[in-house]
Amino acid sequence: MTVPVGDQPPDIEVQVRDMILSYISSPSCLILAVIAANTDMATSEALKLAWDVDPEGRRTLVVITKLDLMDAGTDAMDVLMGRVIPMKLGIIGVVNQSQHDINTRKNISDSLQDEQSFLQKKYPCLANQNGTRFLAKTLNRLLMHHIRDCLPELKTHVNVLTAQYQSVLQSCGQPVQDQNATLLQIITKFATEYCSTIEGTAKNIETSELCGGARMCYIFHETFGRTLESIDPLAGLTMLDILTAIRNATGPLPALFVPEVSFELLVKRQIKRLEEPSLCCVELVHEELQRIIQHSFLPEPKTDELCPFQELLRFPKLHEAIMEVVTSVLRKRLPITNEMVHNLVAIELAYINTKHPDFVDMTLVSASISSNKLKKRGQCQVELLHQGFEMGKGHKFSQCRSERTRKELRGGGIEDHGEDKEYGLGLRSRGRGWNDKRLKLSQREQRYCEVIRRLIQSYFLIVRKNIQDSVPKTVMHFLVNYAKDHLQSELVGQLYKTELLDGLLTESEDMAQQRNEAASMLKTLQKANQTISEIREIQLW
Known part of the structure; x- marks a missing residue:
């Protein structure tokens, strides 16, 4: 059919062709190509479609109709013998009822008898291998053998489809019979899976990324731990800050000892820096607990147990309510x-x-600092004596070393050069009450500043260690463990109410439709499986 007739769509040819190909393209399909004997077979559309999907002719049977309507002096002997169209399944000729036979309601038995008489007269050597009766037997035989050959594959295919639709039906769940029991079951499953993800005992463990308790462990010991360890105990603390604190703590009198007030003031300033990363640790764990709600729990591969999130998808309002309660x-x-x-x-x-x-x-x-200073002075004195012994007794003391060395040996103050430069003593005043000249520290002040620096570093490390140990414990007790212990009771207390049951357990329309389609398909597959089993028991001829 190439021309649309009446109310047929303009693309009727394309639709018919696509429909035919959707069937005959399957390798398990037998093709019956029907051709009129009084037409040119070279232009047959049926043969063209058959050759497109079955170029070797292994599953195509050709039927030649209207043998009695061929022109005088012609016959279909070459075609029926397979000389024109080679087909492995064969070529069978038949004589159909005419329109006159149909109008007069000619008996089928008489029509078959007339067909056999025509074949005996026109094609006597081929009469037993043609005709409607022979075509029926051949089709039955080919179909049975073809089914037998395709049976193992068909059986496997049916079993695969059955398993798939059973899984779909399982994911859709059974219609709700007892709302109270269903709600409690879903809440219990959800709370159990949520806690299992935190504890690392979930049925399906994630392998692509850290989640749940594993991510919290990483936050505690990697993210938070490394952040604290990267904090320099003396960061942002200059020698000028230390000296200012010391002098402010001594008032108008020079300091004879290291003032403890200055140490406490400065060390508290450094300890305060540990609070921000600790609060960030809490926030990261809170985000992970929130993310677990969105985590898609999958059923254990070896079981058909329905995971809670699949049931929550079945009841969207319940899903939203549970997320709101946990949040x-x-x-x-x-x-x-x-x-x-x-x-x-x-x-x-x-x-x-x-x-x-x-x-x-x-x-x-x-x-320790004083010992280092004395040791350094002793080395200078030995060096001076050594130099004096080489240069002779007449060598003057003023010629042995620089002016700085003499001042150091005499116990004088150290000016702003040499080792003093590492403390940044050339800083000018910035509203601290210092004059505009280069800052000079006495030996005592240098020693006090170094003492304060070492004490701050030592005590800061102690506090950092305490915080690094206490914060994860605090987060686990006040946030994580509390959520685990009270999650189910909170869900039951807020959702298990008679007036909420109908709304929470309202099933989505898509889920109900999917369940009905899966159930219908399962029945069809069960019948197909039963038919295949019966065919295997039939003895083929």
Whole structure:
């Protein structure tokens, strides 16, 4: 059919061709190509379509109709013998009922008898291999053998489709019979899977990225731990800041000892810097707890157990309600956890424990610095004596070393050069009350500044270690463990209410339609499987 007739669409030819190809393109399909004997077979559309999908002719049977309507002096002997169209399944000629036979309601038996008489008269050597009766037997035989050959593959295909639709039906769930039991079951499954993801005992463990408890462990010991370790105990603390604190703590009198007030003031300033990364640690864990809600839990590969999130997709309103409850629980615990972390830093600031067993003794630090100074002076004196012995007794003391060395040996103050430069003593006044001249420190002030620096570093490391250990414990107790312990009770308390059941367990239309389609397809596949089993028991001829 190439020309649309009546109300047929303009693309009727394309539609018919596509429909035919959708069937005959399957390798498990037998093709029956029907051709009129009084037409040119070289232009047959049926043969062209058959050759497109079956070029070797392994599954195509040709039927030649209207043998009785051929022109006088012609016959279909060459075609029926396979000399014109070679087909492995064969070529069978038939004589159809005429329109007159149909109008007069000619008996089928009479029509078959007349067909056999025509074949015996026109094609006597081929009469037994043509005709409607022979065509029916041949089609039945070919179909049965073809089914037998394709049976293993068909059986496998049906089983695969059955498993797929069973999985679809399982994911859709059964229609709700008991709303109370269904709601409690979903809440329990969700809470269990949520806690299992945190504990690392979930049925389906993620392999592409860290999630749940594993990510929290990474946050505690990698992100948070490395951030604290990267903080320099003395960062942002200049020698000028230390000297200012020392002189402010001594008032109008020169300092005879290292003032503890200056140490406490400066070390608290450094400890305060630990609060921000600690609060960031809390926020990162809170984000991970929130992200677990969005995490798609998958059923265990070896079971057909329905995962909670698939059921939540079935009930979208319940899904939204559960997300809101969990988010609310986490949101309420966040400021409590932040406050506790803030208190941890405040506790460290409240009391500077200089008697801590790991804290460097101030006396030892001072003695160590003094010892280094004395050792340096002793080396200078030995060097001077050595130089005097080479140069002779007449060599004058003023010629042995520079003026700076003589001042050092005589106990004089060290001016702003040499080792003093590393402390940045050339800083000018910036509203601190210093004059505009280059700042000069006495030996005592240099020693005091170094003592303060070492004490700050020592105590800061102690506090940092405490914070690094206490913050993860605080987050686990006030946020993570609280969510685990109270999640299910919160969900039940807020959602398990009679007036909410109908709304929460309203199933989406798409899910209901999908369940009906899957159930219908499963019935069809079960019938197909039964038919295949029956065919295998039939003895083929």
